[in-house]
Amino acid sequence: MVVKQRCFEMEWAKIHLDRLGSEVAKVLANPESLYRVTADEDPKKGLFIIRSEAIGSIHFLRVGLMAGDFVSNLRSSLDHIAWDLAKLGKKRPSSEICFPVCGRNGARTEAKIRAATAGIPPEAISLMKSLQPYHDGKAYKSNPLWRLNFLWNTNKHRVIGLHSSVSGVLYEVPSGIRVEERKFYDSTIVTIPLSAKDKVRFHSRPNVEIFFGEEDRGVKLTLDDLRDIYEFVSRKVITPLIAFLPPNN
Secondary structure (H helix, E strand, O other): OHHHHHHHHHHHHHHHHHHHHHHHHHHHHHHHOOEEEEEEEEEEEEEEEEEEEEEHHHHHHHHHHHHHHHHHHHHHHHHHHHHHHOOOOOOOOOOOOOOOOOOOOHHHHHHHHHHHHOOHHHHHHHHHHHHHHHHHHHHHHHHHHHHHHHHHHHHHHHHOOEEEEEEOOOOOOOOOOOEEEEEEEOOOEEEHHHHHHHHHHEEOOOEEEEEEEEHHOOOOEEHHHHHHHHHHHHHHHHHHHHHHOOOOO
C-alpha cells in the first residue's frame, strides 16, 4: 500500500497542477477584470490625473493557493518516499530523515545528507546525490529540485501563493511630457499637464503574465516551468526510487 500511496500523492500534485493551469487560463483570458484605469481632470491645477488600480486580487490569491497546494504535495512526496526507504534499514528512522536538496556542496552538505538518509539503501542514496542541484555549479537555481524546494520553503515561511503578476501597458504617455507618479499598495496615480491629455493612449485589454517565485531572489518561473518540475520529479526521482522498495511494501 505504501508504494500506491506515494504514487497517489504525486498524482494528487498533478491534479492540483492541472487545476492551476485552468485557473491561470481563466485569468489571462479576462485581463480587464484585473485592472481598472480611470482618468480625471483638475482644471484649477491644470492637471490630468490617471489612476490605475489592481482589482483582481482574489483571482491571484486563488492562483497562488493552487500553486501552493501543488508544490506542497509534490515536495512532501519526496520526503515520504525517503522515509519509506529509511525504514528498510531502521525500524524507527531518525526524525531528520528527508529528501535532501542542496544547492552547494561541502563538508556541511555531506553531513546533512548523511543525517537525512540514514538507513536508506546505499544505491538509493547514490541516486539522491546524483540529482543534487550542486552538480549544476553556479546554475543550481535552474535545477528542478532546487526550484521545488525553494517554492516549498517560500510557501511555508514567507508568502501565501508564490505568485506575482506583470501587466502589459495599461496606457501610454509620450516622451517629453512631464509626468509625476505616486505608487501605493494596489494602485498608481500619474499626473500630467491637462493640456497633454489628448496625447495619452489607453489600452482596455493589457497583456498579463503570471510568474511563480520571488524575482528579487532570482526565481521567476512560468506555469510551464512548474510542469517541467513535475515531470522531472515524477520520471527522474520518484519512479527510480520506488524501484528500491519491495513490491508488496
